[in-house]
Amino acid sequence: MHDSDSLKDYPQVRQLAIRSLFEIIEQSSEGTVIVDRQARIVWMNERYARRFGLPDAASAIGQPCEAVIPGSLMREVVSDGKPILLDMLDTPNEPLVVMRLPIHDDQGKLIGAIGFALFDELRSLSPLLKRYSSMQQELASTRSQLRARQAKYTFAQFVGTSPASLEAKRRARRGANSDSPVLLLGETGTGKELLAHAIHAASARAHKAFVSINSAAIPETLLEAEFFGTAPGAFTGAERKGRSGKLQLAEGGTLFLDEIGDMPLALQSKLLRVLQEKEYEPVGSNQMLRSDVRIIAATSIDLQAAMAEGRFRADLYYRLNVLPIQVPPLRERLDDLPALCEAILADLGSQYELEDEAQALLMRHAWPGNIRELRNVLERATLLADQPRLGLCDLQEALGPLLVVEGAPVALNLREACEQFERKVIVEALARCAGNVPQTAQSLGVGRSTLYKKMVALGVLSQ
Numbered sequence: 001m002h003d004s005d006s007l008k009d010y011p012q013v014r015q016l017a018i019r020s021l022f023e024i025i026e027q028s029s030e031g032t033v034i035v036d037r038q039a040r041i042v043w044m045n046e047r048y049a050r051r052f053g054l055p056d057a058a059s060a061i062g063q064p065c066e067a068v069i070p071g072s073l074m075r076e077v078v079s080d081g082k083p084i085l086l087d088m089l090d091t092p093n094e095p096l097v098v099m100r101l102p103i104h105d106d107q108g109k110l111i112g113a114i115g116f117a118l119f120d121e122l123r124s125l126s127p128l129l130k131r132y133s134s135m136q137q138e139l140a141s142t143r144s145q146l147r148a149r150q151a152k153y154t155f156a157q158f159v160g161t162s163p164a165s166l167e168a169k170r171r172a173r174r175g176a177n178s179d180s181p182v183l184l185l186g187e188t189g190t191g192k193e194l195l196a197h198a199i200h201a202a203s204a205r206a207h208k209a210f211v212s213i214n215s216a217a218i219p220e221t222l223l224e225a226e227f228f229g230t231a232p233g234a235f236t237g238a239e240r241k242g243r244s245g246k247l248q249l250a251e252g253g254t255l256f257l258d259e260i261g262d263m264p265l266a267l268q269s270k271l272l273r274v275l276q277e278k279e280y281e282p283v284g285s286n287q288m289l290r291s292d293v294r295i296i297a298a299t300s301i302d303l304q305a306a307m308a309e310g311r312f313r314a315d316l317y318y319r320l321n322v323l324p325i326q327v328p329p330l331r332e333r334l335d336d337l338p339a340l341c342e343a344i345l346a347d348l349g350s351q352y353e354l355e356d357e358a359q360a361l362l363m364r365h366a367w368p369g370n371i372r373e374l375r376n377v378l379e380r381a382t383l384l385a386d387q388p389r390l391g392l393c394d395l396q397e398a399l400g401p402l403l404v405v406e407g408a409p410v411a412l413n414l415r416e417a418c419e420q421f422e423r424k425v426i427v428e429a430l431a432r433c434a435g436n437v438p439q440t441a442q443s444l445g446v447g448r449s450t451l452y453k454k455m456v457a458l459g460v461l462s463q
């Protein structure tokens with residue numbers, strides 16, 4: 001009889017094929033396991049048992065499959081009866097390529113499932129596995145980057161129930177519900193950045209990135225590349241490969257432009273184009289990229305004055321000024337001070353408390369550095385104090401010279417009154433010049449070193 005004759009009896013051939021298939025896969029696979037209808041292991045080969053740290057296959061019998069094979073989906077197969085022809089099973093060593101098939105009895109009733117771990121013998125799958133593991137790595141790094149770029153604050157962290165605070169919060173919430181630009185205006189340390197985070201966190205873009213760029217902190221020559229990124233080959237050395245700009249990192253999310261008033265004019269024109277056309281070119285590229293970002297800008301300088309002096313483009317100002325939010329200085333919302341102190345002290349360590357006289361002293365200070373200054377003062381007081389109850393002396397020491405808030409009832413002698421007036425003039429001029437001392441000195445008509453000396457003497461600048 002020819003070999004081919006034995007292939008004519010189809011049912012017989014089918015049985016042989018089934019047996020051969022089972023034997024070949026069973027022998028060449030990394031492991032085989034059979035479970036019953038309850039997903040309990042009824043058989044396992046020795047190799048597979050050892051892979052999962054068992055001394056022998058017999059010790060697996062009767063155990064739920066997941067107890068032996070973490071992440072096993074055999075239970076899914078016995079519950080819905082559907083095969084999983086190709087899947088990846090993560091194991092502590094390497095991922096396995098697995099195949100899971102339901103087992104039916106002669107009447108077609110589902111009685112269990114068989115799983116094969118195909119790995120070593122399927123070398124042709126190694127490019128696939130490589131790709132899978134590099135995709136896993138990429139996914140993990142994208143996830144961690146996104147986590148790092150998520151909003152750090154929510155509205156709940158903006159402490160304050162004074163009318164001025166509630167109004168700023170109300171407008172910010174309105175900003176969160178729209179996609180239009182938001183312009184946060186207010187002195188340094190008033191909580192503009194906190195509100196920008198909170199707006200993003202409450203917006204529809206919350207699951208995407210929140211990216212900040214501070215125009216005052218980055219040298220002008222680097223700002224454009226930082227903003228738009230660079231094309232491959234645009235630079236030599238480390239930058240040769242090209243780099244994503246903040247706009248690209250914020251794609252789909254929110255771009256926070258801190259100290260927008262310090263943005264160079266050339267960059268202002270390019271930003272305007274992004275806002276209007278929603279496209280930009282990375283540095284050294286001639287390819288336009290589409291951009292979908294929500295802009296929140298903040299400044300502590302007077303943008304109207306900057307416009308009048310030609311330092312800020314009027315068209316950009318009008319484009320950004322869709323929803324202006326004035327964040328009030330602390331001296332105009334001293335009602336918020338007790339709650340702010342409590343929140344900050346709780347953040348610094350739950351044991352600290354302020355005595356009444358200490359609180360009263362803080363209520364008299366004008367807080368040119370606003371809540372940032374309050375935080376620093378309280379932090380300093382907790383470091384200097386010997387006990388958790390912070391008294392008047394602790395706060396006097398931490399605060400330094402008091403800058404008395406206008407209108408506060410206080411008896412001053414002539415020298416103190418003159419000093420207070422000088423301090424007020426200097427602090428206001430500094431605020432107008434965004435803290436730039438040479439510019440402030442010029443505007444006050446005094447020399448730079450004279451101004452520095454006065455600032456130290458008056459406690460505007462610590463020594």
Ligand SMILES: Nc1ncnc2c1ncn2[C@@H]1O[C@H](COP(=O)(O)OP(=O)(O)OP(=O)(O)O)[C@@H](O)[C@H]1O
Nearest residue numbers: 157158159187188189190191192193194300371372
């Ligand atoms: N209403 C508030 N409640 C609680 N903490 C606040 C509040 N406002 C500001 N802070 C805290 O004060 C500090 C300064 O706030 P933030 O950086 O948001 O100010 P800013 O206006 O952006 O300052 P700058 O203009 O100098 O960048 C931060 O530690 C912030 O968490």
